[in-house]
Amino acid sequence: MPASTAPQPQAPVQPSPCPTAAATPAVFPPVDPAHVSNCALPAWLPRFAFCTLKTRCIPLSEDFVRYLNADGIFLPLDADGRHPAGYRSSDDNYSDSESDNDTDDVGGENNDLNVHPSFPDLQRDIEDTIAEFGGAVFPKLNWSSPKDASWVATGSTLKCVSPSDVYLLLKSSDFVAHDLAYAYESCAGWKGSGRGSEDVACVDVVPTRPARFELVLRKWYELMPSMEFRCFVRDNVLIGISQRDVANYYDFLVRDSAELQSLIQEFFTSNIQGRFPDANYVFDVYINQRNRKVWLLDFNPFSPETDSLLFDWSNILVATIPPSPPSLPDFRVLQSQTEAVGSAHPAYATNRLPRDAVDLSTGETIDSFAERFRRNVYDAI
Ligand SMILES: Nc1ncnc2c1ncn2[C@@H]1O[C@H](COP(=O)(O)OP(=O)(O)OP(=O)(O)O)[C@@H](O)[C@H]1O
Numbered sequence: 001m002p003a004s005t006a007p008q009p010q011a012p013v014q015p016s017p018c019p020t021a022a023a024t025p026a027v028f029p030p031v032d033p034a035h036v037s038n039c040a041l042p043a044w045l046p047r048f049a050f051c052t053l054k055t056r057c058i059p060l061s062e063d064f065v066r067y068l069n070a071d072g073i074f075l076p077l078d079a080d081g082r083h084p085a086g087y088r089s090s091d092d093n094y095s096d097s098e099s100d101n102d103t104d105d106v107g108g109e110n111n112d113l114n115v116h117p118s119f120p121d122l123q124r125d126i127e128d129t130i131a132e133f134g135g136a137v138f139p140k141l142n143w144s145s146p147k148d149a150s151w152v153a154t155g156s157t158l159k160c161v162s163p164s165d166v167y168l169l170l171k172s173s174d175f176v177a178h179d180l181a182y183a184y185e186s187c188a189g190w191k192g193s194g195r196g197s198e199d200v201a202c203v204d205v206v207p208t209r210p211a212r213f214e215l216v217l218r219k220w221y222e223l224m225p226s227m228e229f230r231c232f233v234r235d236n237v238l239i240g241i242s243q244r245d246v247a248n249y250y251d252f253l254v255r256d257s258a259e260l261q262s263l264i265q266e267f268f269t270s271n272i273q274g275r276f277p278d279a280n281y282v283f284d285v286y287i288n289q290r291n292r293k294v295w296l297l298d299f300n301p302f303s304p305e306t307d308s309l310l311f312d313w314s315n316i317l318v319a320t321i322p323p324s325p326p327s328l329p330d331f332r333v334l335q336s337q338t339e340a341v342g343s344a345h346p347a348y349a350t351n352r353l354p355r356d357a358v359d360l361s362t363g364e365t366i367d368s369f370a371e372r373f374r375r376n377v378y379d380a381i
Contacts (some may be wrong), residue, residue: 008322026314030119030188031303033206039278039299040142040183042214051271052296054219056129058122065213067117069180073171075164122215126163136220139166142210143160143183146173159220166215173212183209199225226250227287228297230309231329232316236279238268238320240330242309244284249337261331263287268293282306310334310341 015238026094037043042057049055065173066075077083130137136159139146149172150156153165170176189205207300227243243253254262272283280302286295300306303311310332319330336338 020139026317028304028313028317029302030185031281033184033187035278035281036184036187036301039281039301040210041140041216041298042083042142044276044299047275048296050269053221054133056132058129058215058217060122060127060213060215061119062117063117063140064122065180066333068170073168074116075167075171076123077116079118079123081118083116107283124168126215126217130161131299133217133219136161137166137217138220139169140216140218141170141179142176142214142216144173144179145177148172148175149173160217166217170215181209181212182186186301186305193381223286224289226253227289229260229285229287230300230307231264231268231283232286232302232308232311233268233276233281233283234279234302234316235321236272236273237321237323238265239316239321240311240332242311243333244309246278246304246309246334246341249334251341254335255335257331258331259292260287261328263292263294265328266318268295273297273347277304285334 041055044056044079045055046054075083126137138158139160145158146169149159149169150158151171153159153169158169160169178185185208187206191205192208225245226243226248230242230244231238232240232242241261243250264287267285275281276299282300282302284297286297287293288295308316311330317329
């Protein structure tokens with residue numbers, strides 16, 4: 001749920017069939033903290049487990065949260081008190097960060113960490129989940145996946161086969177960092193993360209963070225980006241559906257539009273509508289290309305922070321809600337490759353790299369830089 005997760009298209013790719021009320025201003029309803037909380041995966045999972053991917057949520061200790069917040073990319077010791085296989089000690093990097101006069105380190109939290117933290121219970125939970133889910137998982141925090149950090153992983157995907165894979169991705173991601181301190185940023189009344197002393201007074205108004213962070217592990221599936229769709233719901237009505245991978249044109253989506261549109265509408269009516277606690281929200285689905293089964297992937301806040309993909313938010317905000325029974329939602333897919341959004345730029349190119357990565361960077365290619373970065377964390381002496 002991080003801000004600006006993808007380039008925003010400037011114009012819809014086809015004229016909106018949504019009837020619009022010209023006099024209605026395109027104004028977002030205020031985002032309240034409860035709405036943001038409702039979109040966290042651990043919050044919605046119990047109600048929607050029957051129609052989403054296999055998922056396990058593991059509550060995180062405050063020690064682990066401090067580890068995630070600490071400067072530097074370094075891995076915990078394993079359950080036997082040893083470095084993960086092939087790990088090179090990062091004492092130098094870590095002590096550098098301790099000596100930094102870093103304003104984020106309020107109250108000296110980083111200094112309270114052991115130089116080599118260890119989370120044996122968490123490690124066991126992750127290993128058990130990986131085994132239970134067939135050998136590989138996809139990691140998230142309460143809201144966000146570390147998809148901006150996939151470049152750091154071997155294979156450049158979020159596929160994790162060990163606890164170290166999970167830790168490395170979480171530690172390298174700005175999207176995860178956003179969950180840790182800025183999840184409620186879009187809420188009316190938000191004054192700051194509360195990590196700086198001047199912000200602490202706002203904690204009674206908008207929470208600075210959830211009461212509990214959870215590691216979300218989902219069974220790994222080879223999902224086809226073409227079959228992912230984002231769905232916009234206003235006043236409990238499915239208003240619009242957009243292809244999610246807006247960097248690529250898929251001719252079969254154009255061909256199958258009517259079928260896919262009704263599959264998603266039917267899925268919404270049967271499984272989602274009236275079950276999600278808010279009237280306005282965004283959800284993502286995946287359609288299995290072979291058997292056409294629809295799966296819920298995630299919920300996102302109905303807020304400008306959520307990427308509207310092939311829509312302008314204004315279309316969604318002013319679309320007239322049809323009387324029931326509802327007409328089919330506005331279904332948008334790219335009509336040609338020339339309409340593709342942001343394909344000339346690597347995804348999340350605008351997100352800043354972790355400071356350790358920047359320190360290492362010497363202007364080489366992404367692949368060789370990623371390889372060197374991984375080696376700096378993992379390699380044996
Ligand atoms: N279980 C899974 N196995 C493999 N890939 C997955 C899995 N779940 C999600 N993905 C892929 O990762 C992408 C991001 O997943 P997800 O939407 O859960 O993350 P997110 O951080 O909430 O993204 P956003 O901020 O765009 O909503 C999905 O579009 C999908 O391609």
